[in-house]
Amino acid sequence: NAGVTQTPKFQVLKTGQSMTLQCAQDMNHNSMYWYRQDPGMGLRLIYYSASEGTTDKGEVPNGYNVSRLNKREFSLRLESAAPSQTSVYFCASSDTSGAYNEQFFGPGTRLTVL
Amino acid sequence: GDSVTQMEGPVTLSEEAFLTINCTYTATGYPSLFWYVQYPGEGLQLLLKATKADDKGSNKGFEATYRKETTSFHLEKGSVQVSDSAVYFCALSDLGNFNKFYFGSGTKLNVKP
Numbered sequence: 001n002a003g004v005t006q007t008p009k010f011q012v013l014k015t016g017q018s019m020t021l022q023c024a025q026d027m028n029h030n031s032m033y034w035y036r037q038d039p040g041m042g043l044r045l046i047y048y049s050a051s052e053g054t055t056d057k058g059e060v061p062n063g064y065n066v067s068r069l070n071k072r073e074f075s076l077r078l079e080s081a082a083p084s085q086t087s088v089y090f091c092a093s094s095d096t097s098g099a100y101n102e103q104f105f106g107p108g109t110r111l112t113v114l
Numbered sequence: 115g116d117s118v119t120q121m122e123g124p125v126t127l128s129e130e131a132f133l134t135i136n137c138t139y140t141a142t143g144y145p146s147l148f149w150y151v152q153y154p155g156e157g158l159q160l161l162l163k164a165t166k167a168d169d170k171g172s173n174k175g176f177e178a179t180y181r182k183e184t185t186s187f188h189l190e191k192g193s194v195q196v197s198d199s200a201v202y203f204c205a206l207s208d209l210g211n212f213n214k215f216y217f218g219s220g221t222k223l224n225v226k227p
Contacts, residue, residue, distance in 0.1 A: 004157075031213055042203060042219040043158075050213075058214070090157055096213040102148060103207075103215055105157040 002026055004106035006091050012112045013081045021076040021109050023091030031094045032074035033058075033103065034066060036087040043090065049074055050096070081113045116141045120204045120218035127194055127225050135189040135221045137178075137204035145206040147171075147180050147187040152201045152220070161189075161202070199225045 007022045025032065030051050035043040045058030049068040063085060065077045074093075078085060088110050092103040121136040139147065146165045150158040162171030167182035176191045187204060204218040 033215070040219055042217040043215075045214065048214065092158075092215075094213050096209060101146060101207055101209050101213050102160050102163055103213070105150075105159070107157045 004091055004093055004104050006089075006106035006109050008109060009107065010110050012114065013078075014114050015082060017081050018077070018079050019081065019111075020078075021089055021091075021111075022073070023075065023106060024073045025091075025093040025104070026072065027093060027095070027104065028071070029093035029095045029104075030071070031096050032068065033092045033094075034064075034074070034076045035090045035092065036060065036085075037090060037108075038087050046076065046089075081111075083113045085111065086113045087111060116145065116206060116208055116214075116216045118204050118206055118216050118218040120202075120221055122219070123201075123222040125221060125223050127223070129196055129225055129227055130193045131225075133189070133191040133194045133198075133223070135202055135204075135223070137187045137189065137218060139185050139187065139204075139206050139216075141185075141206055141208070143208060143210055145208055147178070148205045148207065148215075149176070149178055149187070149189050150203045150205060150217075152203065154200075158203060194223070194225045196225045196227055199223055 004025045033048040034046040047066040052071045091106045094103045148163045149161040151161045162173045164171040164180040170179045201220045
């Protein structure tokens with residue numbers, strides 16, 4: 001039981017390049033989330049998916065797109081990377097059907113845009 | 115809208131000192147409350163949680179009580195260890211809104227031997 005996995009762990013891009021961050025969970029959770037973490041700002045929600053086939057914008061969606069490929073996988077795409085997107089990106093999942101609805105987090109992807 | 119405010123860090127303590135990290139929240143409904151911990155270079159791990167007023171969450175010597183009257187969920191530990199050095203995040207969840215989480219900005223704890 002691996003929990004939430006993310007790839008890659010580290011990435012360096014040049015301005016204007018594109019890339020996709022991958023996330024997968026093996027806990028059969030219905031909801032998945034993408035956050036970015038910047039110093040002094042906590043975690044900010046980029047996009048979320050309440051169930052397979054649905055996605056919605058969070059607090060900071062500009063410059064990103066997402067795909068909920070199936071129940072397990074939720075990817076985040078940067079079409080044209082900008083230095084302002086330098087951050088640590090975390091994927092999370094949760095089961096919203098139970099009383100304890102905590103989110104489980106992956107180890108993160110550290111992205112630098114030059 | 116929903117939000118979480120927690121005390122700014124860093125907090126520096128000597129080993130065996132008492133720890134309090136303040137957290138207050140604003141919510142329109144009846145949120146669940148959480149404390150997460152992040153060790154250097156890692157993701158967030160759930161430390162403890164509470165789902166309703168007056169519930170006390172506890173784990174690894176840490177405690178927090180859900181206080182609806184003061185909209186607070188302060189984290190406490192009686193005797194910190196060097197291994198507790200990490201960043202602590204307070205969070206609330208709105209289960210009625212797709213379980214969206216709202217995080218505080220984090221408090222870095224440094225424990226010195």
